[in-house]
Structures are given as C-alpha cells and as structure tokens.
Amino acid sequence: MTQNIVKSKLSILIVLYKRHYKDSSAITTLLHSASYFCEKGIEVDFFVWNNTPQCSPRLVRDGLTWLEGNNEGLSHIYNRVAAQAFAAGATHFMISDDDTDYSAENYVGEIASAIEFEAKSSPDAFGIMLPKIYSEGKLVSPGARFWFFGRLLLAVESGMNTSLNKLGINSGLIFTKACYERMTPLFDERLKFYATDTEFFVRYETYYSHFYVLDTVLQHDLSEHTSDSPGRAIFRFQEMIRGFRVMFERKSFLFHCVVEAYLVVSSVKKSVSYRDIGFIRSYMSSFKEKK
Known part of the structure; x- marks a missing residue:
C-alpha cells in the first residue's frame, strides 16, 4: 500500500x-x-x-x-x-x-x-x-x-x-x-x-x-544558444542589455559603470565575431534610450 x-x-x-x-x-x-x-x-x-x-x-x-x-x-x-x-x-x-x-x-x-x-x-x-x-x-x-x-x-x-x-x-x-x-x-x-x-x-x-x-x-x-544567426544574436544581445539594467537597477553607481563597460566591450567583441556592426548600434541606441 x-x-x-x-x-x-x-x-x-x-x-x-x-x-x-x-x-x-x-x-x-x-x-x-x-x-x-x-x-x-x-x-x-x-x-x-x-x-x-x-x-x-x-x-x-x-x-x-x-x-x-x-x-x-x-x-x-x-x-x-x-x-x-x-x-x-x-x-x-x-x-x-x-x-x-x-x-x-x-x-x-x-x-x-x-x-x-x-x-x-x-x-x-x-x-x-x-x-x-x-x-x-x-x-x-x-x-x-x-x-x-x-x-x-x-x-x-x-x-x-x-x-x-x-x-x-x-x-x-x-x-x-x-x-x-x-x-x-x-x-x-x-x-x-x-x-x-x-x-x-x-x-x-x-x-x-x-x-x-x-x-x-x-x-x-x-x-x-551557441548557433545563433547574426540577427538572432543581436536580438539576444538587446535582451541581455535590458536584462542587466532591470536586474541591477538598484545597485551602486560603481556597479552600473562596470556593467556599462562590460556591455561596451561585449558589443565590440560580438560585432567583430559576427562581422556585424549591429551589436554596437544596439548598445548605442539602448544607451541613448537609457539617458
């Protein structure tokens, strides 16, 4: 039983x-x-x-x-x-x-x-x-x-x-x-x-x-997640940017500076890796919206 x-x-x-x-x-x-x-x-x-x-x-x-x-x-x-x-x-x-x-x-x-x-x-x-x-x-x-x-x-x-x-x-x-x-x-x-x-x-x-x-x-x-097309990868990067800013919105100014620096470096690396400047454009666009 x-x-x-x-x-x-x-x-x-x-x-x-x-x-x-x-x-x-x-x-x-x-x-x-x-x-x-x-x-x-x-x-x-x-x-x-x-x-x-x-x-x-x-x-x-x-x-x-x-x-x-x-x-x-x-x-x-x-x-x-x-x-x-x-x-x-x-x-x-x-x-x-x-x-x-x-x-x-x-x-x-x-x-x-x-x-x-x-x-x-x-x-x-x-x-x-x-x-x-x-x-x-x-x-x-x-x-x-x-x-x-x-x-x-x-x-x-x-x-x-x-x-x-x-x-x-x-x-x-x-x-x-x-x-x-x-x-x-x-x-x-x-x-x-x-x-x-x-x-x-x-x-x-x-x-x-x-x-x-x-x-x-x-x-x-x-x-x-490791075989994205450039377009899909850019979308994922845009979502990552939004995610970081939402998750850590209550963190210190220093923390935010480190996050933004990381996103800048990531946008450059991904643009080189995928041979698509869309990653840099996505970050710059998101940064303007943030401001």
Whole structure:
C-alpha cells in the first residue's frame, strides 16, 4: 500500500514554441508521469501554452488546460498562469520549456520528498525547488553568480542550498504557494524572453536565504544558444542589455559603470565575431534610450 504524503496539488506549465506537442519531450515525459504523481499523493494538472499556434494543433486531455498566444513574453506567460493555477488551489507551481526531459526514474519521488520536507520546515526556509540540469554532460543549473557574471559549478549538493549569488534556469523550477504570495508577480514583465531566470534568482535571494535542490538529474538542450544567426544574436544581445539594467537597477553607481563597460566591450567583441556592426548600434541606441 502506498503511503500518501502531505496533500498537495502541483500545477505544471509547459511553454510550447515552434514545435508540435508530440515532439515535446517535456509534454511527453510529464504526461507519462501523471500516474506516478498520484501514487505519491500529489494531485497534478497541466497547462500548455502554445506560443506559436501555427506549429501545433490543440492537445485535448483531462486535467490539461490548453492556452495560446502569439510569441508572448515568457514573464507574462509565467505570471498569468501562476495566478490561474494558485487561484484554482495549487500548492505548488512548476514551469518548463518544451525540450526538458523528465524521464529520470526518481524524479517524481524526489518532488514528493521535497514537499514532505517543506511541510516539516519553517515557512521561511525556502520558496523554490529545482532539479540538477545537465546539458551536453555539464551541470548548467544551479550555477553561481559573481557580480553579473554567471559561472558553472562542477557539482551541487542535493537538499538545502544557500541562495546567495546563485542562479538557475527556469525549466523545472517549482514555486511554493508561500513564495508566490511573497514575491508576486514572480517575474518582471519588462523582461520578455532572456534573463528572466537570472532576474528572478537575483531577487529571490533577498526574500529567501536558501532553495531546495532535488536529488535528480534532468537533461536540457542549450546548444541552440551557441548557433545563433547574426540577427538572432543581436536580438539576444538587446535582451541581455535590458536584462542587466532591470536586474541591477538598484545597485551602486560603481556597479552600473562596470556593467556599462562590460556591455561596451561585449558589443565590440560580438560585432567583430559576427562581422556585424549591429551589436554596437544596439548598445548605442539602448544607451541613448537609457539617458
């Protein structure tokens, strides 16, 4: 007989982008895990936000809410669905990209253990749970931060980890209801696609001293970020500029000077690398808007 843990409801959001739902490893593996959640005493429901409606038909399934938008900003999507999920009785809310693989054998059990640990802990102990995520054999989340530079860690301990100067990626991130109530809106909607996770973690450490790392390993492909066309790379650079200025808007004048110097150097390096002066133009345009 399966012993139920503390009664909980986990709402899972998967953002589908430029692919059919059948080709989404996140949708496939998470839906397959639905019965395992029930066995652990966790009620689970799903939200799929199709951000490119022309690429996939609607998926109809009990316990799944299908939503659509036309390339809406991720921060807006996360905030909107989080509000909907918690209003409908969720105790936990998870967000995911469409290409994360959740087939790890112990994944559901680790979430159940984390929820059980949360129930025995202080309400201020932690507000998020996140898995260990690997890409091409390297640990990419959680990671560390020095000023505004992110760096990879060789390894991370499972369980409670300090949140100070730490980062993580959005996919697989689980929020407690208490975290949502304290930090709502969870994401800054001035940021649309990039730096949303970094901004969240920078702000999170001012609310919670720790987060909980699940003792499970998931795979997530980040290779697409290394093969951008010049136009796509310029867009990402523009988003990075906006992200830095939003994330660190309350930092000191010296900090801002270092950030701006870094952006200038980056714009020159990227313009040389891609043989496209668009990076320098993007920085100069953003600096004029900032003024």
